[in-house]
Amino acid sequence: MKNKHVIEAISYYSQLDKPGYAILLTGEWGAGKTHLIKNNLKSYNYIYVSLFGLSSLDDIYASVYNAMHPRKGKLKNLTNNLKDVEVGFSGFTMGLGGMTNGLANSIMRENVENNKLIIFDDLERSCIKPDQILGAINKYVEHHECKVIAIAHDDKFGSKLTKTKEKIIGLTLKVIPDIPNSFKIFTDDFRFETLKSLFHDTFINIFIASECKSLRVLKHSIEDCVRLLDGLGEAVKNNAGATEEILSVFLALNIEVRTGTITENDLRNRSTQINNYTLLTIRMNNRTSVDDITPPTIHTISKKYKPVVIESNILSDDDLVNTLINGYFDFDSINKSALKSNYFLDKKERPSWNILYNFDTLDDITIEETVEKFDEEFESRHYTAIGEILHVFHFKFLMSSISASSLSFNEVESECKKYIDDLVDSDQLPNLKEDNFFSAPFNDSFGSLGFWLMDSYKENIIELRSYILSQQENMLKKDYPVISHDLLGLLENNPTCFCNLISYEYNKKGEYLEIDVLSSINPKKFVATWLKAPRASWNSIKDALEYRYGSGRLYTALAGEKIWFQTVVNELKEKLDSSHGFERYRIERILPLTIMYELENNA
Template identity: 35%
Template sequence: MNEHLKEPLHNYMNQDDPGYALLITGEWGVGKTHTLLNLLSKDNVYYVSLYGLSSEVDIHNNVFNAMYPLKNKLQLITDKFKGLDISAFGLRMGVGNVLSEMVGSSFKEDIKKDKVIIFDDLERCQICLNKTLGAINKYIEHYGCRVIVICNDNHSKNELLVSKEKLFGLTLKVLPNIEEAYVHFTKHFTKNKIHNEFNKKFSKLILDIFRTSNVQSLRILKHTINDCLQLYSVLEEKHKNNQNCMRELFSLFIASTFEARNGNLIKDDLINRTEKINDFIFKKNKNEILSYTHNDDDTPKKENKETTPKIKIISDKYVSIPFQSKIISDDDLNDAIFNGNFNKTSICNSINSTSYFLDSRNVPNWVIIYSFYNVDNETLDNAIKGLKDEFTNRKVIISGEMLHLFHLMFMMSYFKEISETYEEIESQCKKYIDDLYSEGKIEPTEINRTFHFRKNRSYGGYGFWTQDDYKDNSERIISHLSEARRKSFIDKQPVIQENIIDTLKHDIRKFAKLVGYDDGQPGEYFNTPILSGIPIQKFIEAWLSNSKNQWMTVTHSLQIRYEDGRLEEELSDEKEWIKSLLQELEQLSLQETGFRRHCLEMLAPPELKEYAFG
């Protein structure tokens, strides 16, 4: 790799006064500087980075510094003596000025021509391109130097073309030396058992996928290797020992990471990737992507082609990689690639839910049907039969699983696996919800809280299988369930409030965690206006029944609860309640004197009053 550079570089280096510069180009991160310095040797070059330079003087100073590093150090010393005077023979003189004159006189020495000058990072120079090239040209025309300029592909392409014939006699492109780079990036892996184990298993896979990706940046390769190590470190030993499982997981992860880091994928592309790909394939098979209408003369007329999802385009690029695989959830894949977070528990749970580690008898029917494209017919038929039984006999009561059940009923109608229409299924799903509510089995939800299933449209690492054909039916089902959960919460609210008062009396810190934050996470009722409706006197009595040194715990939890304008949004139902509470505390404090009054006044600090009264 890059053997094509050796001869022209050798010929250029042997010229005394070439009269032109070489332009070295290549994609970002391809290793241009590394390759060039290896071919020429650092001892044969004066290396100058243009990164961040803002004037032509900066360029010339950096060339001088590269050629005369010792004199550069002396110049730095003279700067430190600026303003320092000495007296001798009745005269006063500035030490810095004297030294500067001595050094300055030596600056006028001829520019060295014994080595080639390399100007790197042309695209990162802060000076306009014409002035930068003009400054570089002085070393070619006036001093007869050999000069090489390194620049990313396509940077200021038009301006470079204008200057190319005058300044650059030859343009050479650096190609990524993938194998050599990989060895360099992983040479330290032998010192770490886990890293070395990973390298032996996946080096070929990484290199094969990198070639397929057509990504040119070796930096992306390096970052992806490091990402893979992080993923590998959170896996269980049984995962690592299952070769097929590892290939499926890492091929998906590596390809997705390459494409994301190269700017071809964003977070939204990976959300519901399975549904996007399968839906596109299904519509294509139904001739809904490329359909024909017939004119009076029976001539086919081509309609507009539907936009192909980006994830489908990427999937087609890597024909052997299962981008539909749920071996890692969409959320975990996004979190790892874009945020650098590798959730060990969630990732391992996803892997453990695959056919590699679970007997189909222990896998939920909805999970099997969700992966119908990767399941044998007998297992799939049994899962469909089981799902219908669960639907008929109302066996699924967890809200997230229930929505998967409902959406898969719609999906099976979509694929003509069952005969019911979308409207019939919607009616049956609503009755399912109503039946559970009447039996007191619907999970309660928080009042006025945005129903998170509507926002995320997923549960258990799987997105709800939704197609445009029944999207409106889906929205109505989610709304119906949301309302049923809200009513269930209201039904149980008195019992919950009694439990809150009891907790406030006997475990004030637990109370604070329930209504505020619990170990950095929102507490169970943090987004719930559950305090509204609790009698003020009863609340204060429970509060003040605790030892005095614990009273402020409640105040702090209420401050956290109501900050950031939350009384105007999700907790608006509590606004009048907190006002009444503060007013009652004020009345109690007025009935006391001295220390007792002060202790009660502290329970209603100005910040809390500001939240309540504005």
Template identity: 30%
Template sequence: MRYFAFPADAPTPKRIHEAGGPETPLSKYLDYYRGVNTPGYAVLVTGEWGIGKTHQVKLAFDEDQYHYVSLFGLRTAEELRSAVFAQMYPSRHRIKGLVGDARQALSAASGLFALGSLTPALFGAFLDKNISAERILIFDDLERSRMSLKVLLGVINNYVEHFGCRVVVIAHDDKVLDSYLTQAKEKLFGQTLKAVPQTNEAFESFLKRHEGTAFGDFIDPYAQDLIDIFMSSGQPSLRLLKHLIEDLRRFHSALTDRHQAHLGAMTEAIRMISVFAIETRANELKPEDLIERAKSVFGDNQSRIAELRAKYGTIALESTTLSDALLTSMFVDGIFDSNAIRSSLDQSQHFLPPADLPPWRKVISFDELDDAEVAAAAALMESQIESLQPLDPGEMLHILALRLMMAEHAISDNTPIESVAEAKAYIDAMLQAGNIPPRTLDDTWRYERFDAHDGTGFWVSEKMKGHFAQITGHLKQARETALERKLETEATPLLEALNDGEQFFELMVTTYKGNNRYAHVPILHKIDPADFVSAWLRAPKNGWYWISNSINERYKAGFQTTEMRQEWPWARQVVALLRQELDKLDGFAKLRLARALPAAVGDNGDDELIEGTLETAATLDPLPSDVKPAANEDDA
């Protein structure tokens, strides 16, 4: 047996037939094999999955010079013979004619089969008699056949030895865990060829469908970058290259003319996308590797991003031109959100005027800026702290995280403990000034993660995580307080909403439609129970059903969340007052109010029930499975 591996760039002579594709040592040998009459041996073409083995083999011949048969899923020798026959005689009337000829011949030999169907064995024998050796037989997916390798190779050998066929078998032989293949390589296969990726040719093929399109024109100047990055990846599968081009097409569809015209931004973004697309699909990058890239590149030489930075040289994998959140959305969730892509680019240093960049962005990019510029930005951060300038909570946390980092590395005069104390005092002062926004009213606040803002992770080392957790916990509590103050001002006006019972219900209960503004926050207990009952009794009677069900549903919610349990005593007082009003009524009025009493509202026994089940009721305050309680009660 002869075994050759052909490199992609090996020199080859001129082809002797008209098939397309590049001239390679693989195509040269197959061209030679095509001209051999009754060779008496088959050719085995091997190589990694996804490198284009099938494409290269087919490209070595003209379409009228071969029959292609996939072995995928074939279970029996008869199925394989039928598949070959179907390729040789695809015309339906031709098959019918041959079957008719077979019946006539068999009938003349014996009347036994004249009226019956052909048996598989007899029909298989007949099919073998109609084999033509005019074209080459290409058998693909050897490792994916479901019949035994001994039977499969026996059938193939039959075509080679008995019918004089030229046969090419394509396989990823490393995946064929059968010792019989080793024997077959000595007996059946007279030549084993190892295919390698034809990257340039494949790239041109993948881009051909985009010729003359806006995307084709956009990506053309970056073609060599894409090929170089793919070659640097060391990945053999050309499918990764094909997926990359589709990823870039989706990215391009989100861009405006202004974005496309910025050569520096596009070069940086396309190179980043190329690396992350290849490495994530090759399972070399995990979702967690895409978080806090700026820190991991320079702060931890063992990080995967740091290793890839060394592997790909000058490509800035830590760049925030494409944010952590955006990269995660693109390469973990498969979502290329146009607004998110444009927003990430617009917030990068490429598109924001220097004067518009927030100070924390300059400080966090200290690796790329002069000391004077970083110092000026740090001073501006301090000014924002001292003046209690209104800021988004995420921006506040970036500043406080950077101040903690500066304390850790002795860049400031504070210790980390002093930095935490100052951060808490700053948050308290911001709350007092009314500059802390309330937490959200919906249920998502339970799962809030304090790891990034504006697409960039907070600069917090492993050593400082406990300190930062105290800061985030304090901010979280301040936002709770801000919400309490806000709800105090919104509670009494809710009495007017009772005039439309259905609207009141939508405000108070999760209906998955309409405005469920207060469905997840306790607010009714801030209204005087007597005022609430008076407003209820004045409201239109056709809305009482909805008011009653609002209280019912919120009372039942208290069995699931601690927060809603704050309304229990209030609800009991409301029901008690309604019962007092009930005693004053008679007739239909009494029956109407009796039917409207919130039936779910219990007594103090509910409190005892909750207390007795706290240790086992895992649904009271649900947290994501990956969130563990912090050691400090102030931690987020």
């Protein structure tokens, strides 16, 4: 037991009659100082007083008095409103009423029993000056001959109090977190049995590797791991390797989040950040230049927890962000991610690019076979999902970069564009509606794996992403006549659905919000259909158009609809000129004035 000497010293001190000094108990935040006291002293042998939030010496004396005389003293207000205070002594109670603050304070300061230890906790979290706190401790030790233990970070008192402290504090003891023993105590319940049977030794090794000294973090981490383990499906739990990897990655990152070392940005694209830095350092010939490069935080953490594979995709980035940052456990997503891992996939079922991702651990024969399969899949245009296509393209460039391919970067780019063109010609490239990968919030990864991007071919990738997006747009435009016909039908018969599709549905982007499909609708027919719609929906349609073209979209994603929109406005104005009375007024009220004024100002 790491703190055996501390326990023995406190036990010896508690048996002294009039020691004439106090003990200072120090240690890291959450190291278990209070826990050690409460678990090794009988509650009837001490009184406990937290100084957290106290602001004056009178607060300290009143707190000690209340702890010593819980049945005699009823303090509604420690120092400010003493007319409502009752204090008791010598076996009876009396109301203070008009007694002075000085008399009340004198009673609380002097009516002290010294047959119990006084435990002062949270010294550094008090608003009272350290030298005043030490003065109060000194009063209890020397004047009342009490035994006092003060719990705090010793350095929080400041070096200026060193001499004063030495006159009062006769012994300083430092509590060192005992992780194995604390784990045993915290998991002494049947609900922790599964965690202990599957993960006991690994848990302790990971927590020790973290160098975290907080038993609070330890306890929270245990609870979090139990919650995660309880939500894993039977298929995952029955695979010991998968379960240990899930819990290992989760625990290591959980500790780092709880200690404030990493943020959401560090959790996202872990493998990309780590691999990019590793490849960059390999290519740096000048050692000084390497030392000048600051490694990503996640890379530093990955070194700390070896052999835990921090970049493992067995838990997706989204699942880690949800659990560790947002406090939400989406077990459907967590289990699906785990079942996609190597533990559950036959090598024959895994995409070649996915196998290549782990080239560090593959033997030469496997790499050779995988590269051969990879080339065959590329030539046969096997992949059609945008995320998989991008993984394949990145590996083509990586292979060129490391001389695993004879092609130059420009030649690889041409080959990749030809790949896209062939998918277009065979009508296999998904349009923006069918695969909106580029509009997703995090489109620099796919399948829980970041794209293998290096600075040397970054510009080529940017060009290819733009080319793919452009071709997806062209594929969608082939369907514009059909889509526009459907939208006109909705405009007349279901205006709410029309508005949701072209604008927003609550906070969710509409399917066609950033697609210039309205430009394929005849403006005159659009206005006529608008005015055929239920009049109760006219204003909603106007609002939808203003939302659609707001935020500068009429000059960016929807620039192709600028002329169309102006023509629609002119059609509305013609209808306005040929109308009168309420009909004219109704049309006047649905003019999208916000966008009209914006066009005029930018003309």
